[in-house]
Amino acid sequence: MLVIVIPVLVLVCPCQGFPEQVPDTATIKDELLENKLISLLREHEARTASLFKIQNTKLEYLTNLLRSQEQKLYNQEILLQKQGAKLSYQETLLLQQRRTIEQLTNRHSRSKSFQDQNLRQKRNKSQPKTRRVGKSRLEKRRVGKTSDSTPHDVMLLRDAADPLEAVVSRISQQVTEIEADFQAFKTQTANDIQTSKTKTDNDINALKTQTTGDIQTLQNSNTQQDLAIQDTQSSTFVHWGSSTCSNLSGIVYSGVVGGAWYRHSGSATNYLCMTMSPVASSHPVTGVVAYLYGSEYETWDSYQFRVPVCAVCRSTLSTTVMIPGTNVCTPGWHLQYSGFIMTGTYFHDAGSEYICVDSKLENTTLGDASQEGAVLEYTVTRCGTLPCTVYSNNTVVTCAVCSK
Numbered sequence: 001m002l003v004i005v006i007p008v009l010v011l012v013c014p015c016q017g018f019p020e021q022v023p024d025t026a027t028i029k030d031e032l033l034e035n036k037l038i039s040l041l042r043e044h045e046a047r048t049a050s051l052f053k054i055q056n057t058k059l060e061y062l063t064n065l066l067r068s069q070e071q072k073l074y075n076q077e078i079l080l081q082k083q084g085a086k087l088s089y090q091e092t093l094l095l096q097q098r099r100t101i102e103q104l105t106n107r108h109s110r111s112k113s114f115q116d117q118n119l120r121q122k123r124n125k126s127q128p129k130t131r132r133v134g135k136s137r138l139e140k141r142r143v144g145k146t147s148d149s150t151p152h153d154v155m156l157l158r159d160a161a162d163p164l165e166a167v168v169s170r171i172s173q174q175v176t177e178i179e180a181d182f183q184a185f186k187t188q189t190a191n192d193i194q195t196s197k198t199k200t201d202n203d204i205n206a207l208k209t210q211t212t213g214d215i216q217t218l219q220n221s222n223t224q225q226d227l228a229i230q231d232t233q234s235s236t237f238v239h240w241g242s243s244t245c246s247n248l249s250g251i252v253y254s255g256v257v258g259g260a261w262y263r264h265s266g267s268a269t270n271y272l273c274m275t276m277s278p279v280a281s282s283h284p285v286t287g288v289v290a291y292l293y294g295s296e297y298e299t300w301d302s303y304q305f306r307v308p309v310c311a312v313c314r315s316t317l318s319t320t321v322m323i324p325g326t327n328v329c330t331p332g333w334h335l336q337y338s339g340f341i342m343t344g345t346y347f348h349d350a351g352s353e354y355i356c357v358d359s360k361l362e363n364t365t366l367g368d369a370s371q372e373g374a375v376l377e378y379t380v381t382r383c384g385t386l387p388c389t390v391y392s393n394n395t396v397v398t399c400a401v402c403s404k
């Protein structure tokens, strides 16, 4: 009979005594999941925003570049238009010059023919007189005079024609030369304009291609980042001895180190990173409780009795490990921080754990270290089973926190 009663009591008592105090694990799970999702979403949003900002800056820069190139092209076109106007003006001038020369040439030929006619008339007049040579002394004298002047007239005819013709032909030649120069200049300018246009077009096309490429790259990297965030089960870790996180991680919160008093032999052994924004419970303090103290460095150097700080960090990389015994990471892994393995010493009643404390041993004056709570001391190796070939005896142990 007794054997049957006891299990019934054992089964009944917990169910009747604490039905409302038993936490609903499903609710807690839901809440945790929700919190995690919210924090993931926030981080993703922040990252996307910053990415968009970078992208917009780059786009702005490229747009400005394109605009300045377009302005340059526009300026060049204006210049070309001006050059064109200059050319047509020069053409008009040249035409005018040509007309003047033609007029001059016409006038000259008219005056020449007039002179020729005069000369011919003179000759015609002189010829009959020549025929009458010997008829009178006066006539003879006149004839002599005339026959004297005839070669002079002929010579005058030739001489009067030659200098003017030379001048005209010289001017004509100059005009031809100017025209040739002008034609060459026109051709050259046209070529220059074409070359410049082609170059500008090429520049703009190259810039457009480059811009499109850059935008594509940015979009790709954006997609990759999104994928990385979505695919990543990012890891969290406590950055002991620091109130900040590395540039590979985001801060969740920072605070002070908590733990058990070093003389409480039955207490918990782990260190906690305590928030500086606690929300106190109104739950009554019942009979037997556990205690949570602060911590202090017991380093027997300049950090002695100082209050250690800590930060909880979320790495952008999926895996984070602490490597004791070294302050560098395995190749391919990224260092979050390095420092010393610290824990409570062996003769304390309370057990504790080995933690990796940043070598900067950051502290705060917010706590009073005189309480001697969960102490943190350097750890040194005792080699033997820990191979002395690798670990030198009596040496402070280093550590590294690495992510990948």
Ligand SMILES: *[C@@H]1O[C@H](CO)[C@@H](O)[C@H](O)[C@H]1NC(C)=O
Residues within 6 Å of the ligand: 117, 120, 121, 124
């Ligand atoms: C001069 O004489 C020639 C022939 O002797 C004649 O053909 C010519 O028409 C004359 N010219 C003038 C302007 O009288």
Ligand SMILES: *[C@@H]1O[C@H](CO)[C@@H](O)[C@H](O)[C@H]1NC(C)=O
Residues within 6 Å of the ligand: 247, 248
């Ligand atoms: C991150 O920090 C490490 C060391 O703390 C430094 O070597 C590295 O250049 C930093 N990276 C960036 C992107 O700031």
Ligand SMILES: *[C@@H]1O[C@H](CO)[C@@H](O)[C@H](O)[C@H]1NC(C)=O
Residues within 6 Å of the ligand: 306, 307, 363, 364, 365, 366
């Ligand atoms: C660290 O502790 C020392 C000594 O108590 C104090 O002078 C210093 O201000 C502390 N540093 C911080 C950041 O609180």
Ligand SMILES: *[C@@H]1O[C@H](CO)[C@@H](O)[C@H](O)[C@H]1NC(C)=O
Residues within 6 Å of the ligand: 382, 383, 384, 388, 393, 394
């Ligand atoms: C290590 O050093 C300690 C303290 O100096 C000493 O007692 C111990 O014998 C040493 N062990 C080895 C293996 O050298």
